[in-house]
Each structure stands twice: as C-alpha cells, then as structure tokens.
Amino acid sequence: MVFKKEQILVNFITSSILVFRNFFFLIFYPYKTMRKISLEKDYWQILIIFFLVFLYFKLSYFLKDKPYRASFTFFTFLVNFFLTAGFFYFLSKFIKKKDSVNSFKSLLFSLSYSLFPTLIWFESVSLLYLILPPPRTTSILGISFSIFFIAYSLSLLFWKLILVFLAIRFSLRLSFYQILYLWFLYLLWFIPYSILLYQAKLFRLPFI
Amino acid sequence: MKAANFYLKKKMREVFIIEPNDLNIGFLTNFYKKATAYLKTAPFIIIIPFSFLVGLFIYLIFGYLIVRLTTLLQYGF
16 A cells, blocks of 8 residues: 555656656657657556646636636636547547557547646736736837737747647647648637637636 | 566557658658757747747737736636
C-alpha cells in the first residue's frame, strides 16, 4: 500500500517535470515537441494540465460577479474539450477511410498541450484585471496599452493556432487542406455554441 | 552501438510519422514549405513583430475602437 502511494507520488513528480519541459519546448520548438507529444502515453500529464486549468477557474471564481462554481465551469470546459476532440476525431475518420492509424489518445495528448496559450492568456488577463482594471481610456497611455494588449493577445492566438494545427496534423495525420476544411466545419457549430455559453453567462470568451 | 542504433531507429520512426504536405500547386507548396520553416522553430521571432504590426494597423484603421476592444477583452476572462 505504501509502495503504491510512493509510486503515485513519483509518477506525479516525473509527469510534472515532463509537462513543464514540454511547455517550455513548445515555445521554442513547437513542431518537434508536438510531434513527440503526439506519441506520448503518460496520462498523468493530461491530468496535470487539467488540474492547472481547474486552478485557473478557482482563481477566476474570486474575480467575477455572481460566478458559477469553479467545479461547474470546469465541467463545462471538459464538455467543450471532449466535444472538440470528438468532432475532429470522428470527422477525420470520414475523411481518411483507408488509413486509420490516427488515434483518439494521441489527439487528447496534443490538444491538452495546445491549451497552454489559452491558459496563459486567461490567467494573465485575470491578473491584469486586478492590476489594471478596465475600462481603458483614450489617453496616450490608454492607446499604447491597448495596442500592446492586442499585440499580446494576437501573439498568443497565432501560437495557439500553430499548436492546434500541429496537434491535428500529427495525431490525425491529415493534410493542410483537410485541416482547414475541418476548422471551417468546426467554426460552423462552435461559434453558435460559444454564443449560447455566453448567454448562459458561463464563458464570455470560450476557454478552448 | 546497439543503443545508438535503437535511438536512431526511434528517431527515424518519429520523423516520418507523417508524409510531407502537398498543396497540389507547385508554387503554393514551395511557399508553404518556406513559410512554415520559420514557424517550426522559435515562431515568436516572427509572431511578435507581426502582432505588433497588426495592432498598429488596427489602431490606424479603426482609431479609438481599439480601446473599446481592449476593454471588452479585459472583461473576457
């Protein structure tokens, strides 16, 4: 029993180091790192990433007016995440009927790691909300900050797009056009779905 | 030697996990390969200046609307 507990602790620490290492490498070598991640087998890493997401929801709970419980928001995030993964996986099966080497497990790993830019953006915006609460003004400082903020958000968005593209490419082995086609189909249902979540006051911007 | 061989085989299998992208038009395929080469390693060298340019461009085109957009995004978490 003691051995089992120790084993869990060792697994947790090892996976945490791997998650940290992969996050770091995704900044500098996104292509090579995502290729490695798509071959990953250690489920602890997904759990650690989801735990980081849960921590963010806990933090945002204290900053919002009349918020939902963090566990409920986290559950909604899980539904979003698995809907997204399921959508890409099942559609890729239709596209690539002959060659079905693509695996759902690989997609889960790579998509979880592609949450890294989202997590950074949401956490930094929450902290900025405390340090520099909105609204912004039209003074020189306000405009400069706005340009900086938009540039910062766009950088993370471009990085996110690169990571999601690589995640789908390595996990589902699809070509450039097939990925663009899937993205288009994804947005067709995801935009109305995000509006629905907004109206339910769950997410102002979808956490995906 | 055996370990090096094993590592090399593993690496080769990893590298050839997917076939190269072909966009069906020679010019486009070449452009895709050249453009993605910059994004495969340290993409922020390209992304950060490009994002700042887009931010400036948005300000020049839409003016003070950028301030409203920032305010909106700051409430978006």
